[in-house]
Amino acid sequence: MCNMRAGAWLLMHSNLWIFIWRRKLSFLLLVSGVVLLGLWTWAILIDTTDTPASLSIPSANAEARERQQQQQQQQATGYQQIHIIQKLIAQANRVLRADRLKDNAAGEKAPTVQRVGNVRFLRPTQAKKAPLPLAESYLFEQERLKILEQQQRQRNAGMEELNANAEDERMLSSAERQTQYEHELQRMGVPVVAGIGPDGPRAPNERLVHLDLKGAPPKLSFLKQLLPMLRALGATGLLIEYEDMFPFTGALQPLAAHNAYKADELRDFLECAALHGLSVMPLLQTFGHLEYVLKLEGFEQLRELPESPQSLCPSQPQSMALLEQMLTQVIELHLQCIGKATASAAPTLPIKFTHIHIGCDEVQRMGECQACRQRLRSELFLSHVVSLAHFVRRHWPQLGVVIWDDQLRSMSLGELQQSQIGSYVEPMVWVYASDIYRFIPPQLWDTYAKIFPSAWVASAYKGAFGESLLVPPLQHHLENNIRWLAVIAKEGGRFAKGLRGVALTGWQRYDHFAVLCELLPVGMPSLMTSLSTVAKGYFSTNPRDNELLRVLQCVFQPDSRRSGRPWLELHPNAHHSQLFAVCNYPGHMVHKFALRLYDKLAEVGLYLQQTREQSAWLSDYNVRHNFSSPLRVHELTARTPLLIDELRGMAREAQQLLWEVYDEYTVSEFVEQHIYPTIEALRRQLASGASLLQRRTWPQRPLPLTLKLQEEMGLVTDHQQPH
Secondary structure (H helix, E strand, O other): OHHHHHHHHHHHHHHHHHHHHHOHHHHHHHHHHHHHHHHHHHHHHHHOOOOOOOOOOOOHHHHHHHHHHHOOOOOHHHHHHHHHHHHHHHHHHHHHHHHHHHHHHHHOOOOOEEEEOOEEEEOOOOOOOOOOOHHHHHHHHHHHHHHHHHHHHHHOHHHHHHHHHHHHHHHOOHHHHHHHHHHHHHHHOOOOOOOOOOOOOOOOOEEEEEEEOOOOOOOHHHHHHHHHHHHHOOOOEEEEEOHHHOOOOHHHHHHOOOOOOOHHHHHHHHHHHHHOOOEEEEEOOOOOOOHHHHOOOOOHHHEEEOOEEEEEOOOOHHHHHHHHHHHHHHHHHHHHHHHHHHHHOOOOOOOOOOEEEOOOOOOOOOOOOOOHHHOOHHHHHHHHHHHHHHHHHHHOOOOEEEEEOHHHOOOOHHHHHHHOHHHOEEEEEEOOOOOHHHHOOHHHHHHHHHHOOOEEEEEEEEOOOOOOOOOOOHHHHHHHHHHHHHHHHHHHHHOOOOEEEEEEEEOOOOOOOOOOOOOOOOOHHHHHHHHHHHHHOOOOOOOOOOOHHHHOOOOOOOOOHHHOOOOOOOOOOOOOOHHHHHOOOOOHHHHHHHHHHHHHHHHHHHHHHHHHHHOOOOOHHHHHHOOOOHHHHHHHHOOHHHHHHHHHHHHHHHHHHHOOOOOHHHHHHHHHHHOHHHHHHHHHHHHHHHHHHOOOOOOOOOOOOOHHHHHHHOOOOHHHOOO
16 A cells, blocks of 8 residues: 555656656746846836836837837936846846757657656657747847847947047047147147147137239139138138239329229129128238339339339328329229129128228338438338328228238337327238247237237238249148237237237239249148138148038048048148149149149259269260260250150140139249240250260360360469469
């Protein structure tokens, strides 16, 4: 009886183990579901403290979506709890997948028999999987949502990379941001000036672009194309220096050049500038730099010295009468244009004609004529300027008068106060070098502030580092403008009304008799780089924040910072950056041609120097004595005809490109100044070589003495030596 009971108990115990073994997966799922349900209930109870209790979750899928939306708004603690739950879910999924793989592997083998006492145990065969319970389907739904989240992160990876630097900058302190900014400037070759950066002083209120029209006047159609670009980069007005390009009429008609602008064309251009929201400040020289007037017959009696047409004699009554007529014609034409533009169309910005610039810089040989010697130079200058300003203010009281400041620098505070010049004019302080305080020390700033309520400053974007340069040194001009920003921030507070703004000058000639310096299209990259910097108050190292690429229509794609290469690279010994070779702006073809011409002229110049000064067979000595090796001469002159043909082709290309910007006179002057002299030098070299090649016999050494050279140098021959 006892054995039967024991056998029955053992049989029941064996059946229980068989039942548990066959349902092991269900038991595991049940236990996991209970645990996860408890954790999920705990998380929901915590979340309900921040959300209304009336919200309900209709299904597991809805719970997952709602939780994903709420995760962006939960606090740090709640987010960590959800993250723990997700980790547990992932771990449970891995356990389920491992068990399933084991079951699949066991199902492929034959069932094995195991004996425990009198009871046989059969390993259960692999049965077909039943539909997943709710808990397991929820786990896989979580996996799917995580995959979707990962895909969304990948799609937004580009945007996150773009915003990463901005986020880092917000977390940095001001000093750390400035250090990082200056390091980036050094990588790009942009000059670093202390205190100038994103957290530095604000930009000047007025940013004028100087158009020097004397001698190389661009076509007005080309200048019109520049207006929207200048405005987009931050220009507020134009400083236009006409000289002999203004359409003077009446008795002043001889002052206008033969290719001067027509009055109607000029009015149209001024109206176009007004419609783009740009103010206009005309510049008319009234003391020095009057060569275009005093060179003419009928005006030479107004010179300070008969042999020099540079400056006007202020002691002659006819001088003031002439200047008053010139000022009247220039001012009236601009007032008429502005009135017409205001009446005919509504510009986007207020039209301003508030100042006229009367020059008065670099007055050479002042106070040397018989009449002017009776007065001090400072008195002559100040009385002349005050008289002109009084004339303007009497007839056009709405206009302010601006002069260049260089003639004031050597005057004392007492002289300036006594003349009351501060009540009549505003000085425009100009320095084009990097060391501004070398020319305008703090003591002079203090003097100016005591005399003038406000002032202007002037930098340069071309025409300041060489009288006949072909391409402007962009880095030097950019440094000059950045240093002016620092000076404006430091010295502006001295003046009662502050510093009004800055004029970016671009000279076309150093004076009326000088040859051309850098052409306006060639100086466009320098102008645009400096203008965008001055308008922003600092140079922006972020290509997406700097307007240069957009306004200049550059197809260049800035490299990522991971590449290690900046989007703009400036070098001290280079005149340009490769960036501007892939831009499309008015005049870009002229700029690219000038760069190629610059390189070609440098190549030919080195070739001529080597053949003439460094070779031993085509030097001046060889040519003078007609004594050289024909084989060597052939070798040295072999490239000369090819170089002449190349330069002749570049001359024709220059004519074709420049014709879109300039008239035939400027095109011819450019070719004659930059290309023709090199062609002539090559032809002289070729002629010297041809002369050396004609000889078939040569004299014995020593070669005969050159008597003319001996006499000019004062050398004594053996026959002239005293016994």
